[in-house]
Amino acid sequence: MRPILTPLAQSLPSTVPFTGPEALERRSGVPFRARVGANESGFGPSPKVIAAIAAAAGGVWMYGDPEVHDLKAALAAHLGIPAANVAIGEGIDGLHGLIARLITEPGDVAVTSLGAYPTFNYHVAGFGGRIVTVPYAGHHEDLGALAEAARRERAKVIYLSNPDNPMGTWWSATEIERFIAEVPEETLILLDEAYCETAPADTLPALDIDRPNVIRTRTFSKAYGLAGMRVGYAIGEASFIKAFDKVRNHFGVTRLSQIAAMAALADQDWLAQVVAKVAAGRERIHAIAAGSGLAAVPSATNFVAVDCGRDGDYAMRVLKALEARGVFVRKPMAPGLDRHVRISVGRDEELDVVAAELPGALRGAD
Template sequence: MQSSQSIESSLSPLVPAYASILSLAPYQTGKPVEELTREYGISDVVKLASNENPVGCSPKVTLAITEQLGQLARYPDGNGYYLKQALADFNDVNVDQITLGNGSDDLLDILARSFVGAGDAIVYSQYAFVVYSMLAKMQGAMDVEVPAQRFGHDLKAMSQAVQDNPNTKLVFIANPNNPTGTQLAHKELHAFVASVPSSVLVVLDEAYIEYSPESNNRALLDEFDNVVIVRTFSKAYGLAGLRVGYALSSVAVADLLNRIRQPFNVSRIGLAAAAAALADQDFIERTRLMNDEQMRWLEKQFDALGLGFIKSHANFIMVKIEVEMEDITAASIHEALLEQGVIIRPLAAYGLHNWLRITVGLAEDNLRLIDTLRSILTDD
């Protein structure tokens, strides 16, 4: 990666709005299947890196997409009327409390651009979604990373960090957390929100809520105007390729976000697909049951292999690679799995150098992962 100095010299006389932008590293996505095929010549690839739904999406989505194919020359409904109405009914909120986004990342970006300026602060937890830190740097703001507690959010310490930094504008909390899979209790979150000033916006990133319905903190919106809940159709709903997300908030916050968001930020196909996906909750229930069953099976296999892991409330599991052989590391395991056509996610970018994040796949995908992992660990 280029140093800040070399980037700055190559940009001269162009200067970014904030010097902190120069310290940004591009976000590393999970390696695409196509890229692995090009690099290694492997056609039979299992991707367990990006927390996608291995089942795919509801058949109702396919039908909804087909019905839109004759309208691709037309702009989408910029207000997303039908999807917003469906989301309002599903979440028991007013339509005016909803903001649509091009995936939940788009909404996180809109929130930062709406509320954070140079000299402000964003508070988030160690081992939380790396995008939170990136957003602070993009805005020329101070990123306040609070040490994790048992790989999850230490809400008391985060509350203290807000008090210690009166310039705090946003607090990001992922629940369940990515990449660790930890979960916060309702009482903890309620106490935290009550402890921070009403001028601080608390953003609950609930990207994995469908895998952990007990993590639903929708009720906080009825009591606190400074809470925003962000969700996505990319995970359990299986629409990662279409990029659709939504935020629930007070009417006042939603009004501001809708002023900032780009017009037509959700495509015509995305709007139709998301509405159809939301209507098929039987599909979501089947997805959750499959995920729970396969998660338990994977946990047993990791125990048998002597690998530690963090109990997860999402559709992925964080596994520790710490074995006696010196040449076995998380990085070497990741590379060896790639060579065998199995894509998982290394976590060095999070400071978790001995850990790998593995998406829960279909039974056959998980079996191949474990068989391949076992062969790597026992190879003389």
């Protein structure tokens, strides 16, 4: 009998790209004391966001606006571009899925760095695409090698995060602009700027909404503190932006998510405070690492990659030891990166826990 699933669907693994901290807590039976593994913002959303959600809770019987009109307009005004150049989706993950779908036929090539964001790869593979990886150059994504791979493979898409996840490093706007110029125009550049708010001022190229092969993705999940609300946005040339309407789940951005993101965007003072706290927290993680004799990678994000000083197996044991001590962190798995654990900037009391538990975790991993 003919199977119900398509051959492609049959071939895909049933997988979850990231294990949530809740799943780890269910296994251990003990809640984490420091939730610093998913690059969430422990400083929380703006109090004005919290108030806006509470005030709107009675209205959740209504579908959200499928055009996400008001949030799109507010974002466009904030960015100084037309609303026709902004698409809003269920987090950057949701947008990645739609982008992969719009551009990927079975066998099409996506170029990415070995160890970069796995959810992008998940979506590309989910449409039958072939992932071609380029190793990091030290702690940075290798712009020259990525562009070269795109040319060589006639890639359909090239994925780059700036600032980078999982290492926290960044390239300057000038270097990114040079990279964009080097990539063939028939290759879409998916420039993931999830961590743009915490990056130095010269990290982000000016918005060029006329270039049809560049899509930039940003999110309310990180510095704005709305990870649980799932609101990401894409900035790009209008015809590509319009293409999202071909495939998106039109009512997918919840009513409260739209309201929360509007309130978050309106409170730039809160964002500035969070950004300052993130900068201080990065320094503190560097100091905590140094206190145990470890180096850490300079970061433009809300997390820091700490070099555990030995190989990937050792770093994994450090991670497990931290978990056992109530500290949720994650780590890169790719060769060269895998000696690091990635610690998100949390609240002071969470970093207190990290400071208290890291020495013991390092001993426990021996």
